[in-house]
Amino acid sequence: MTRRFVEGSEAIVEAAILAGCRFFAGYPMTPFTEVLDHMAEKMPLAGGICVNAESELEAVGMAWGALATGARAATGSTGQGLSLMQESFSEITRAELPLVVVNMARGQSDYYQSTRGGGHGDYFHIILCPIDIHEAVEHIQLAFHLADVWRNPVQIYGDYLLAHTAEAVELEAIAFDTLPAKDWALDGSLNGTGGSRNINSIGMTKGNKGIEPERFWKRLQAKYEAIKIAEARHEAEFLEDANYVVTAFGTTAKFVRHVIREMRNEGSRIGYIRPITLWPFPSQAFCDVAGSVREIGVFELNGGQMIDDVRLAVLGAAPVAALGGISSDESGFGVGPLLNTDVIRSILEAAYERATGEEKDQ
Amino acid sequence: MTRRFVEGSEAIVEAAILAGCRFFAGYPMTPFTEVLDHMAEKMPLAGGICVNAESELEAVGMAWGALATGARAATGSTGQGLSLMQESFSEITRAELPLVVVNMARGQSDYYQSTRGGGHGDYFHIILCPIDIHEAVEHIQLAFHLADVWRNPVQIYGDYLLAHTAEAVELEAIAFDTLPAKDWALDGSLNGTGGSRNINSIGMTKGNKGIEPERFWKRLQAKYEAIKIAEARHEAEFLEDANYVVTAFGTTAKFVRHVIREMRNEGSRIGYIRPITLWPFPSQAFCDVAGSVREIGVFELNGGQMIDDVRLAVLGAAPVAALGGISSDESGFGVGPLLNTDVIRSILEAAYERATGEEKDQ
Amino acid sequence: MIFLTRYSSGGGVERELLVTGIGGQGVQLATQVLARALTLEGQYVLSLGTYGGTMRGGSTDASLVYGDRPISSPPIVASAWSGLAMHHRFWEGTRIRLRPRAILIINAPIFDPAIDLSGFQAYAVPAVEIATARGSPLSAAIVMVGAYAGLTGAAGLEALSVAMEQSLPSYRRKHLDTNIAALKAGHAHVPSVRHLAWEDMAAVA
Amino acid sequence: MIFLTRYSSGGGVERELLVTGIGGQGVQLATQVLARALTLEGQYVLSLGTYGGTMRGGSTDASLVYGDRPISSPPIVASAWSGLAMHHRFWEGTRIRLRPRAILIINAPIFDPAIDLSGFQAYAVPAVEIATARGSPLSAAIVMVGAYAGLTGAAGLEALSVAMEQSLPSYRRKHLDTNIAALKAGHAHVPSVRHLAWEDMAAVA
Amino acid sequence: MTLIDTDRPPTVPAKEWRARKPSLLLEGDHDLCSGCGEPIALRSLLEVIEELGWADRAMAAVGIGCYTALTPLLDVDMVQALHGRAPSVATGLKRMRPDRLVFTLQGDGDMVNEGLQEVLHSAARGEAITCVLLNNGVFGETGGHMTATTVLGQRTKNTLEGRDAKYHGHPISMTDLLPPLGGVSYVARGTVTTARDVERTRRYLRRALEAQIAGDGFSFVEILTMCPTGWFIPVTEGPGYLNDTIAPVFRTGEFKADGKIVETQK
Amino acid sequence: MTLIDTDRPPTVPAKEWRARKPSLLLEGDHDLCSGCGEPIALRSLLEVIEELGWADRAMAAVGIGCYTALTPLLDVDMVQALHGRAPSVATGLKRMRPDRLVFTLQGDGDMVNEGLQEVLHSAARGEAITCVLLNNGVFGETGGHMTATTVLGQRTKNTLEGRDAKYHGHPISMTDLLPPLGGVSYVARGTVTTARDVERTRRYLRRALEAQIAGDGFSFVEILTMCPTGWFIPVTEGPGYLNDTIAPVFRTGEFKADGKIVETQK
Amino acid sequence: MSRLVTTRGTVTIDVERCKGCELCIPACPPGVLSMSTARNDRGELYPLLSPGCTGCGACYYVCPDLCFAIYQYNKPQEIEVPA
Amino acid sequence: MSRLVTTRGTVTIDVERCKGCELCIPACPPGVLSMSTARNDRGELYPLLSPGCTGCGACYYVCPDLCFAIYQYNKPQEIEVPA
Ligand SMILES: Cc1ncc(C[n+]2csc(CCOP(=O)(O)OP(=O)(O)O)c2C)c(N)n1
Ligand SMILES: Cc1ncc(C[n+]2csc(CCOP(=O)(O)OP(=O)(O)O)c2C)c(N)n1
């Protein structure tokens, strides 16, 4: 038994180091601060570097430089800090650098920010959204792997609960397929040979004066299409005979799944889908059930963001209803009154009854 | 005849001043630079202030302060610069300040950035997207009006062509309904009376130690819903008997509209819808035709962004096809080979024939 | 790509414990000790601590869910099987979340004896007195955890002692012995295994 | 809310003009003069200038669309009714966009006389010579615009003269007279109104 | 021990020359830590504004840090700015209301980390605003980490053995950076460790605001404040720690006055 | 007039001691304006790197400005950084490759406007990188507007009558801001107006890179470059205008060497 | 046995607001403040005033929790204390 | 009539690359560079070299367009020029 009792933020840091992350830079902001603290403590012990950067803008720039040398590198923050990084995120993506971003969000209102790219231009980050620490430990490792596979940033969308909850988890390195060497990484060795490298986001090539953005960006667009097909992930339960399906993401889904399991135990024909990747969105999973359910309920704690993706997935094949809403306590950290299984239960029961006309049999 | 031959950027600036804008701050970036130049030249003559800010982050902060005094104030930039402003955009919106943003985009790839809010949290800007200078002159005035009506930022989504094209336009002030006085504006006069003001984005109220984000943000969410109902705008042509409809936005729509008019003249039953507001999206206009057309073609010059909103509008009631794509010349300013009516014509004709099975009758 | 995610499908035994107190009572440490002990015994645990306000003297709560499979319960516990109440000041928030007939241990006599606990299976433990007697007056919460373990059989004393050692920050390592003594004294204070934590859930409910 | 947007529904006469040259030839100013003259006469115009490269000597092109209603054409002209060619260096980009039998004036003899212009209704104007004779050697493009106005009737000399005054930056105001002289000389050089710009489009096409 | 009743005002004739809270504060009860220096600095500023007779013509742009817990208690028109961005917001305020007294309130994390550029540019532009820096050498709000002003040897959450230049870089002193800038009129640094220091700091604040009123350009006062929580020391040791560790490096006094660089150290 | 054939190498025995382009440049043909000072500065830097023997161990983070048109021509591993952000990127490069020579190339708009904070923080941290500032006092790339370094009286697109402090604020001098910072080892400013100045500038660059190689912390060279286009003056007047208008304010020379503040002006 | 202490002013203290930081104690020039042994509702010790206050305001200046108001007597009081 | 000019070095000039800025002209210590009257393909005047070059490299240093390569003769040349 190799499980250890650790807080989410610590588990994420340990797993990142297991995944070979050797550079981290960040600026404190609740609930991301603890991730930074653990990085600062543990990274040097692993022979890596953690810079307590003077701002988020500088943090992401440092990660950019570290990535350019071929290192596995990450940064992170919380809503506001990530907003400040948007310009860099957009450019790093188009420079095809494998950045990993630890987003410890204050709740679920940053779904658009994560999935639509808040920056300029056509780009996407792969967004992994763990339900709990066990999954976060896997996701952060997967993030470094996928980032290298696709040469595209990957974000972990966590939150206050993920950062602050502690669980008994196994902290083991996952063995992924080996990846090709990073022949694009800078080290200066080819300078003066005509073969030096220029890591950029606009289609600059060495020795050519102009830039070729169209060709460059079209290639990237094709990559995003390939990622959409290859990397959509979800979790589902009880779909076979469900006539109502509820979807939720992240730690909120743990509350929803718990209630659905209870309702199932009590006989409701209710099912559950959780997008594990927020981008690419696991549309197929929703398509597959759209024909057989009365409604898909979207329980998200924001003004209604993921619901767009559910609607885009089913395109009218099933009604889609918003079941959640904005919910915050006085801290503003995203832990609101809707994070209560009793409350969720009454919401789901009402939706189920409304849509299916059935009372659960008791 | 009061028309004047002016470049788009100049027309926008003149119209902003007609609308009572008295503060502007910005940082140069093609193709936004000329807007800033004209502001710097004309604002002082109107008794206003234009600050050539040292960066975009500072520019938006200055506009923030000016707005807090009740002044009509604006800022602007281009893709990257707006990415840097995302943190402030999000907070200014939730502080309910009537910011106007002049976005001179490098093409159409910033649709998500504008409509989804690149920042953190639940918020929306009203996005007005003029097709030409005539409309831009109206939009900028409307922007200041709507910003005050809703106490919400409004953005003008323009581009290189809008900024650099010159037209003979009428520059006249539009008479809008009078608005209530800005009793929330700061002037210090109520200091020490218990009635001083605190402009903030998190539900702080004077004298109460905590914050009340939930109540505050829910009220804002209700406001967004009201804006969605009240402010969606579009332009349409030839819808009555159309069996194919093409949609496009901004200056690109002028190319598309031109081609559609030609195809109509030649007998094709093709129609045209242009969202004038990108947010709120004029969904109803698409719903209305969805039942009677074979397909809706979306001609946008990006990787496929507005198409999401078209799909969300019709929810499967009509097939929706992407007709445009990424297109850029070597400047990267967003004027690519697809901005050519001959090319567009062959694309639309092919789509029309594919979807309707009809050849245009010649 | 070889990558497998294991998802719990729920089921099995799952127990919830709520611990409430005020700042400085050691609530977080005590909860961690129990969580670590359970981990050492191969169980799954899920725990969340919350602190009210920035000032000392604010509320401090912790919740712990433990079970023999990956925990299905979410980290904010709406309905709990058991509770430890160190102080009555923020008791109301805990009371409403305890299930009828929940197992409850109160820190006597600090916890206001006038409060009606008739809906619960309540036990009073003079935790401060016991802790003080073991030379560690600040370890009342540890005594309570010892008592809880004794009463429910949730975790064994040996695992608890090791967990104690793992949980103490280095600068407090010198208090290890008195803390373990407190733990054991709490354990000894209660009638042993009245409420078997590891029984099937349905049998208890 | 009282707010009305006027949208053109197209129709009416719409003419396209492409002007091509190299840096320093005054292409942009000349195009602006014509656009302003048209504006003064109550017409609608739409114009876009482009400069190739950052260096002097790069291409400089301008397009102008004018008509009697709000312009339906987009600002990048794919197919044009007329052209002015100051230099042959970047001529190819213009040639492919001129419609068959388009009206074309070339800057003779700078524009390479060997180039085949048989598909167009081409006129040669010795613009540099004329301009130089009027004391304004840099105003060749102005001569061309004068010729264009004479040949097509697009705009009158009076409006062009006022437009000239409006278009000169203050530090070049002193060249106003020679520029107007160049304009008039260009106008006088061509057979007048061979191609009536304001005729119905269909009648010309 | 003979004790005087301090529950109610004296019954013999007396003048209340310091009321419990300045009139620009709605409420004195706040959530900051015991022994925190920030409320002292803030109150001093409010008093000075009142004494100058500008109470009803003052506006603030406030940053984000521990002192943000106090801002809802200020009875002064204000914008709650983002972390680091107050000087630009103050610029906007002042440009539109040049007849008003405009000040910022920022922490060291806010001003010297996240927003260093904002304050330097505002200063060089010569904006007629007064920026007030509450410098405790830590991000108090997020748990006491090192900032760009933590002096070498200072304890913080991530430098429990004291900041070491080799690993943590060097501190930045605003009184080095600001005086050479042309737009800057007044620069001073004070502390709140003793009553005498509080009085001196009040004097600096008054001069800074007077410079603004006189239209002399940008003015700046840095106030060193105790953060026993972030320094991981007992509350009572706060002032002594500040005086022994921080003040010798970040010297107090005036650094620029009337637009001229001075070095009148205390 | 007797003219020498300059089309081909001499036929009599001779040594080519300056080839047309340094070996770290792929191509000398570029799109910058006639009379621009930036290519001179850039070439000098490349030559020095080569002379130091670090050609195959150098990496750059390059900002955005006119010189960006040159960067595809550099035969040096580089990151094209965002406007203003190169020092952080260079930090990341250096931290992961401490055995490499890492430098930035930035304009004044890039470094002193958009990215002032980046360079100051990197300097205070004592990052062992060399930041090179090409200062022409304008945003060349976007059309010649005033930047934070435009000296009073200097012509730019929006100060055609010369920068006036009253309306446009005051310039910021990096050689004022950097030397007091603890992490800074070397600071100098040169020009490229004459061959002698180019030689002096090359010396500064060499010392700055040597400081990096020696592990002495942050080093910095500012190079004043002509921008006749942005200054709206004839190309031939560029060097003279620079020497008469800019250099008297932004003095050339070394300001810090071996970590000690010096003021050996030329 | 008693003596008279000249007392030029006095203070009021909002002891419920006091967080017990003790900063006022060394700040008082005549040293007439001392910490209580009882605790307030917050659980903190708070300052007590002995005769001899000068009304100087030092305690007011240094108190982070705005507990003090300061009075200066129109006429100095002589207060009798046990010697 | 002619005289001999001692010439220690020479340069090659890529005149097609020259943008005619004339910066090299005053930079040349012996003043042996002068601008052409003909224009290159760019339309610019470009420098011409008269005898007397020292191979000092000054022109190389100041040329923004990298037009120069510099040679130093192994032995100084004496070049005959019309007086
Ligand atoms: C962009 C951004 N990054 C991070 C934060 C989180 N944050 C809030 S306050 C704070 C530290 C404040 O430190 P300081 O300015 O020194 O004030 P103090 O708390 O010490 O009074 C930080 C990092 C934030 N609010 N915004
Ligand atoms: C965030 C951002 N804002 C604005 C720009 C536009 N921009 C590109 S280069 C430049 C000016 C560069 O000036 P400087 O750094 O002085 O370099 P120079 O062109 O003078 O060499 C600007 C404003 C940008 N690329 N990114």
Ligand code: SF4
């Ligand atoms: S953490 Fe420090 S700055 Fe913040 S309130 Fe506590 S003592 Fe004050």
Ligand code: SF4
């Ligand atoms: S604009 Fe100025 S800096 Fe840019 S290339 Fe031209 S001369 Fe050089």
Ligand code: SF4
């Ligand atoms: S007013 Fe002065 S003398 Fe009186 S208690 Fe306060 S500090 Fe002491």
Ligand code: SF4
């Ligand atoms: S200074 Fe204030 S808070 Fe501190 S002990 Fe004295 S009265 Fe209490």
Ligand code: SF4
């Ligand atoms: S090398 Fe020296 S002497 Fe020869 S041409 Fe060049 S500057 Fe003149």
Ligand code: SF4
């Ligand atoms: S310096 Fe170079 S570009 Fe300028 S004239 Fe001389 S050779 Fe030509």
Ligand SMILES: [Mg+2]
């Ligand atoms: Mg601080």
Ligand SMILES: [Mg+2]
């Ligand atoms: Mg510059």
